[in-house]
Amino acid sequence: MLLDIGEVAQRSGLAPSALRFYERKGLIMADGRNGLRRAYTPETLERLALIACARDAGFALAEIATFLGARPSDTELRERMAAKEREVSQRVDQLTRLRDSLRHAAVCTHDPIVDCPEFKQALGRVPSG
Amino acid sequence: MLLDIGEVAQRSGLAPSALRFYERKGLIMADGRNGLRRAYTPETLERLALIACARDAGFALAEIATFLGARPSDTELRERMAAKEREVSQRVDQLTRLRDSLRHAAVCTHDPIVDCPEFKQALGRVPSG
């Protein structure tokens, strides 16, 4: 029923040390013990997948920890999530442009490649000037 | 003609210390000196914008350094850029899903919000299980 930490580590792709680290950070908690060994409910795997996704998206672990406890009444937290959504949207746009640039790089003949106007153009404007 | 490091720092949004750090990493180089002060051509601003973009996209500085020198004959490097393109594509997909989840969170009534099936669904599948 409960999964041993080794099991969870293997299935989630995280090291046991990482799971303990996440526990210290308040991201997960063991649902039981097998001797000294931590044991987790299978739902923890979903939670870890969620954490991995958010982390890959550039969220700090501390930030994820607060989001994980979010309840519908947390107006302030909701606003922060909305702000994050806008942030992620921008990131998607930026990454899309970067992807296009990389795609172009594959067929570009400029030397060096980064000097290609088309390559640079896709990266968006220089901050100011 | 050449821009003082302070000028470049201000326009790029990077600290002078960061510019020196980038120099040590081989990402940029000063085109002259004003006494001891580094001076840069305006093109450096473009280069810095490119670096910022790549860095925000999750590229390591060392990786960016190799890409910056990429020439059309670098077959291996080209392949790595192509690999990066696929990676970035995946990331775009993932972030798009995350954005949708966050968007939903703004109107979700689940308590806690992360337990919402719709929220979780958008995050993609659990690795295995």
Add this chain to the structure above:
DNA sequence: CTGCGACTTGAAGCGCGGTTCAAGTCAAGG
């Protein structure tokens, strides 16, 4: 000549996200 302020250097420090280490504990197997 005397500040002043913004730079220079190398080296040390920081926050993040973990990993690694030393020493100890447990469950199962022979």
Add this chain to the structure above:
DNA sequence: CCTTGACTTGAACCGCGCTTCAAGTCGCAG
């Protein structure tokens, strides 16, 4: 019983991307 092997703990360490610090150097204003 004793070993084996995977875990436990707290603490130290690591790589990355910078920042900060101490001590020194420059250009310029007064």
